[in-house]
Amino acid sequence: xxxxxxxxxxxxxxxxxxxxxxxxxxxxxxxxxxxxxxxxxxxxxxxxxxxxxxxxxxxxxxxxxxxxxxxxxxxxxxxxxxxxxxxxxxxxxxxxxxxxxxxxxxxxxxxxxxxxxxxxxxxxxxxxxxxxxxxxxxxxxxxxxxxxxxxxxxxxxxxxxxxxxxxxxxxxxxxxxxxxxxxxxxxxxxxxxxxxxxxxxxxxxxxxx
Numbered sequence: 001x002x003x004x005x006x007x008x009x010x011x012x013x014x015x016x017x018x019x020x021x022x023x024x025x026x027x028x029x030x031x032x033x034x035x036x037x038x039x040x041x042x043x044x045x046x047x048x049x050x051x052x053x054x055x056x057x058x059x060x061x062x063x064x065x066x067x068x069x070x071x072x073x074x075x076x077x078x079x080x081x082x083x084x085x086x087x088x089x090x091x092x093x094x095x096x097x098x099x100x101x102x103x104x105x106x107x108x109x110x111x112x113x114x115x116x117x118x119x120x121x122x123x124x125x126x127x128x129x130x131x132x133x134x135x136x137x138x139x140x141x142x143x144x145x146x147x148x149x150x151x152x153x154x155x156x157x158x159x160x161x162x163x164x165x166x167x168x169x170x171x172x173x174x175x176x177x178x179x180x181x182x183x184x185x186x187x188x189x190x191x192x193x194x195x196x197x198x199x200x201x202x203x204x205x206x207x208x209x
Contacts, residue, residue, distance in 0.1 A: 082095075
């Protein structure tokens, strides 16, 4: 399985904002963005550079890919599906990304980061409607029940992750029973419920070239 092995903190610094790739560390003053908010590399602190329109669009696409932990080929497939569906392509794209099983597991607190939630899924730790699913890209549909297996629920790191997620609050589009380690994907999120720092319109413009 192909993976992005770039250091996670460097990815956040390259995009100039927190992508929450390191779990709880991102919520502390140890976060690299808090200490070094400039891009990595020897030219990272250079200021006054103007980026072309294409460059701005490309950076937004890369940010979205890194945020959801999706490789380029996967991202193109998701975008093609979003473009095929009725409605606004940009909003469809975000909803498809949020509907991935690894993203839903992360939102439910089954991992402190999307990467850890993906690992829980890969290691057969998640059931969808009572059936074991170990494919992170599996599409969760509104009304589906996602739960941890008994073995995964007993892991201390998973327990700590769910408790941390509960303390911050769960998104409106999911309902989670913390004690049971299960939740319901109620609906695809509306655009207003997702981070305003994402500019999906730039990604649509990039692929429309």
